[in-house]
Structures are given as structure tokens and as C-alpha cells.
Amino acid sequence: MMEQILTYLSEHRWVVEVFVIILATAVIRLVAKVLFDRVAVQLAKTHNLYDDALLEAGRRPLGLAIWVMGISFAAEFVGGKELQAEIFSYVDVTRDVAVIWLLIWFALRFIRFVEDHIVDRGYGRRTVDQTTARAVSKLLRATVIITGILLALQAFGISVAGVLAFGGIGGIAVGFAARDLLANFFGALMIFLDRPFSVGDWIRSPDREIEGTVEEIGWRQTRIRTFDKRPLYVPNSIFASLAVENPSRMRNRRIKETIGIRYDDINVMAPIVRDVEAMLRAHEAIDTSQTLMVNFNEFGPSSVDFFIYCFTKTTVWTEFHQIKQDVLLKIAGIIEAHQAEIAFPTRTLHISPEPEPLAQPRSEAVS
Numbered sequence: 001m002m003e004q005i006l007t008y009l010s011e012h013r014w015v016v017e018v019f020v021i022i023l024a025t026a027v028i029r030l031v032a033k034v035l036f037d038r039v040a041v042q043l044a045k046t047h048n049l050y051d052d053a054l055l056e057a058g059r060r061p062l063g064l065a066i067w068v069m070g071i072s073f074a075a076e077f078v079g080g081k082e083l084q085a086e087i088f089s090y091v092d093v094t095r096d097v098a099v100i101w102l103l104i105w106f107a108l109r110f111i112r113f114v115e116d117h118i119v120d121r122g123y124g125r126r127t128v129d130q131t132t133a134r135a136v137s138k139l140l141r142a143t144v145i146i147t148g149i150l151l152a153l154q155a156f157g158i159s160v161a162g163v164l165a166f167g168g169i170g171g172i173a174v175g176f177a178a179r180d181l182l183a184n185f186f187g188a189l190m191i192f193l194d195r196p197f198s199v200g201d202w203i204r205s206p207d208r209e210i211e212g213t214v215e216e217i218g219w220r221q222t223r224i225r226t227f228d229k230r231p232l233y234v235p236n237s238i239f240a241s242l243a244v245e246n247p248s249r250m251r252n253r254r255i256k257e258t259i260g261i262r263y264d265d266i267n268v269m270a271p272i273v274r275d276v277e278a279m280l281r282a283h284e285a286i287d288t289s290q291t292l293m294v295n296f297n298e299f300g301p302s303s304v305d306f307f308i309y310c311f312t313k314t315t316v317w318t319e320f321h322q323i324k325q326d327v328l329l330k331i332a333g334i335i336e337a338h339q340a341e342i343a344f345p346t347r348t349l350h351i352s353p354e355p356e357p358l359a360q361p362r363s364e365a366v367s
Helices: 002-011 013-043 049-081 086-117 130-155 160-177 179-194 236-241 263-282 317-337 362-366
Strands: 202-205 210-217 221-225 231-235 253-261 293-299 304-312
Touching (some): 013 049, 049 086, 086 130, 179 210, 179 221, 179 236, 231 236, 253 317, 263 293, 263 304, 263 317, 304 317
Antiparallel strands (some): 210 221, 253 304
């Protein structure tokens, strides 16, 4: 049996050579894996985003590339020396396309890793807008994919110049057929450039019934989650002609209230206004660098009114209402401390006394 095997191998030396090539490929792949593991341990001690991105993006494509190169060399060797099958004439093209595909895969993994972690503050102190990061990553991915397709066509012998010329002519037809799609695309581009809002912002429009939190900004539409948790899909072209408010970017929240006391308590209006203003200026949650006003404002139908106008330091909705509640309760305490009362709608009715009947003349009474 052993002699037969040796005889076969001596007559078919290409089998041994192919085995050696595959074995060498496996060894190189193992060495690359060990090196990647050691490099990963060293890079874990640093906080450099792009080093980690290169390592994570290149690990699997490089391992597969080693196998592709080894198998392609083995197939090329067999086809060139022993077997003259037509299929082996496509080894070079297949290898070139595989390498292009692996490069695209590596680039896409690198872009994805950077996009997912560039907003992570663990990699640096500089804050990057998530919407901008996603927009740039989408543009880069589209560029990489289009470039890879053109290179693959070139590898198959298809003229790239002809493809581009056909694309230019076809682009005109596509432009007429997909006007809305292009309008939404350029609308998204304007959002990414002007940045009127970002993912996570609370926006609303006084022109349309649009209000909620931005969840995703795509190339065709923007997804907004309304406050009753319904998804709202808005085509991006609408934002080109729509007024949009972005309350998430406000620096303060405003407290604006009018409070009335009874007309009977008008003599204590001045000290009440003074004490309320002092309370607001001393309140730790009120931003005294902004406009702060407390003034007697109006003689109302059933009350004398004063108003408060100030801004909180926080913009968080829930915290704002806690602060506003505290301010209003303290105002009620100040009014009570001055032995006054908050007025409520009242109406005073004045009734004139009925006139007494006139006395009749005595002569008429006798008759």
C-alpha cells in the first residue's frame, strides 16, 4: 500500500505541491491569527479609535484573503502544469474580483466601526454629532461600493468608460422619472449640511402637525417618534419649505404666569411683588442672568393681577415642571404670609332699594 502511494505521488507530483501550498496557507493563516490576537492585547491598552477600527475591520477580511490567495495559487499551479481544463483560465479574474470584494468588505467594516464608536467619549474628549457621522459614513459607503463595482467590471474586461457614458445618458432619464426621489435625496443632504436638527432632538413644526423626537435621518425620509409613541415618516423634501422649531436646543425654559389677588388686598400688592422677586432671585434653579420681572400688571374684572417672567437653568421637561411647581407654591406662601388671598372670579351685585309708595291726598281718602 505504501509503495502504491509513493508511486502515485511520484507520478503526480502536483498533488504534493498543492498539498504543500494549502498547508503553507493554513500555517500563514494561523500565524496571522496569533499576531492579530497579540496586537489586540496591546491596542486594548490605548484609546485610539482608528487603531481599533483597523484591527477589527481587517481581522476577518485578511484571514479570508490568505485563503483566497493560497487556493488561487494552488489552482493556477494545477491548471498551468497538469490539468488543462478551461475553468482554470478564470483563476486570475476570480482572484482579482475576490481581492476587490475583500477590500470593499474591509473598507465597509472600517467605516461601520468608526461610525458606531466615533460618538463614544471613551475615544476622545471631542464631541461629534451623530447625524453628521452617519451622513459621512453613508457617503463613504456609497463611494466604496460604486468604486468596487467599477473595478470588478474592469476586472471582467468591461469598459468602465462605456459604463460611465451609459450612466450619464441614463441618469437624465432617471432624473425625470424619479424627481421626488432626487428631491428627498437633496433634502437629506441639506439636513446633513445645515443641521437644523439631529437624531435625538425634539422638533415640531407650526406649519404642519409634526412634533416628536427624531429617530433616524435617511436619504429618502426622516423617522420621527411622536409623543404618543407613533412613528411618523416625513419625506426629506418637505423640510426645504417647512418651518421647524428645535426645542431641544433651547438654552433655558421660561416661566410666565399671571396671578391675581383680591381687590381688598391691593394695599399689600407692593410688598408681595417685592418678596416674590426676591424669592426668584434667590432660587437656585432660576437663571438670574436672563430677564427676570415681577410687576403689578392689571386691574382685572375680579382681581388685581401681577405677573412673573423668568427662566430656569435646566431645559429638561420633567425638571422644569418640578421647578415651576416649587416657584408657584412659594408664591402662594408669600401671598398667604401677607394675609392676602388669591382671587377667583367673583361678581358683586348691587340692588337699589324700592321707592316707597306716594301718600294719597286726604280729600280723596275721605271720599
